[in-house]
Amino acid sequence: MTDWEGPTERGFRPEDEVRVEVSREELARRLASVRAAIEEACLRAGRPAECARLLLASKNAAPAQIRAAYELGARLFGENRAQELKAKAPVLADLAIEWHFIGHLQTNKVRDVLRYASVVESLDRPALAEELHRRLQREGRTLDVYVEVNVSGEPTKHGLSPDEVPAFFDQLARYPTLVVRGLMTLGPNAEDEARARRAFRTLYELRERLRREGYPNAPLEELSMGMSRDFPWAILEGATLVRIGTAVFGPRLP
Numbered sequence: 694m695t696d697w698e699g700p701t702e703r704g705f706r707p708e709d710e711v712r713v714e715v716s717r718e719e720l721a722r723r724l725a726s727v728r729a730a731i732e733e734a735c736l737r738a739g740r741p742a743e744c745a746r747l748l749l750a751s752k753n754a755a756p757a758q759i760r761a762a763y764e765l766g767a768r769l770f771g772e773n774r775a776q777e778l779k780a781k782a783p784v785l786a787d788l789a790i791e792w793h794f795i796g797h798l799q800t801n802k803v804r805d806v807l808r809y810a811s812v813v814e815s816l817d818r819p820a821l822a823e824e825l826h827r828r829l830q831r832e833g834r835t836l837d838v839y840v841e842v843n844v845s846g847e848p849t850k851h852g853l854s855p856d857e858v859p860a861f862f863d864q865l866a867r868y869p870t871l872v873v874r875g876l877m878t879l880g881p882n883a884e885d886e887a888r889a890r891r892a893f894r895t896l897y898e899l900r901e902r903l904r905r906e907g908y909p910n911a912p913l914e915e916l917s918m919g920m921s922r923d924f925p926w927a928i929l930e931g932a933t934l935v936r937i938g939t940a941v942f943g944p945r946l947p
């Protein structure tokens with residue numbers, strides 16, 4: 694952890710740095726186990742063995758842990774706070790990491806996120822689309838985005854309700870710098886297979902419907918769904934990308 698100033702020096706509260714460091718051996722073991730579980734779920738779903746890519750949700754993981762996971766073959770990493778991405782990405786700039794932004798994004802943090810992230814998975818409102826487009830246009834480039842949908846309806850979660858999504862896609866036609874690669878959701882909090890799978894199926898069906906309607910600049914190949922507690926169920930319902938933190942980096946404390 695020698696190259697990491699730590700969140701406290703960046704103005705975070707000390708209690709924000711809350712993952713116990715995992716040994717390289719343990720990290721290797723957990724990664725192998727998650728990869729095996731992904732493959733098993735893909736095969737159970739009747740899909741190809743590599744049907745879902747693994748993104749490591751690295752919030753609260755120190756750069757040394759991210760580097761170790763990278764050396765074990767991980768390439769996709771996701772951060773959910775702009776400040777944390779901004780602190781870690783430069784320290785890891787020598788690695789060919791593909792950073793995804795997966796948290797709620799305030800418009801005043803767009804600039805920092807655009808600097809490091811190749812994908813924003815948490816596009817959840819018109820004002821954010823507008824701000825992303827404005828900056829991208831200025832920089833003369835495009836950005837891959839996923840639209841975040843709150844399929845469980847839980848009030849603590851961000852994302853559009855499924856009903857709001859078609860109108861939002863109509864609005865996105867105004868922002869040609871945004872390439873809508875997919876949809877993203879967080880499953881319900883309860884560890885209930887039937888409920889979780891219903892939520893994931895809702896996202897899958899929504900994606901199918903949007904594809905049939907054929908929105909411009911929205912190839913919609915991706916379904917980002919499934920975390921440590923529910924990724925096998927998400928894969929059974931069509932996930933192409935799972936976002937795993939705890940199962941690899943250990944629990945966030947407390």
Ligand SMILES: *Cc1c(COP(=O)(O)O)cnc(C)c1O
Pocket residue numbers: 750752773795796879919920921922936937938939940
């Ligand atoms: C932290 C996080 C994850 C991973 O959750 P775990 O339960 O730690 O696997 C996935 N998606 C988002 C948006 C997250 O913030």
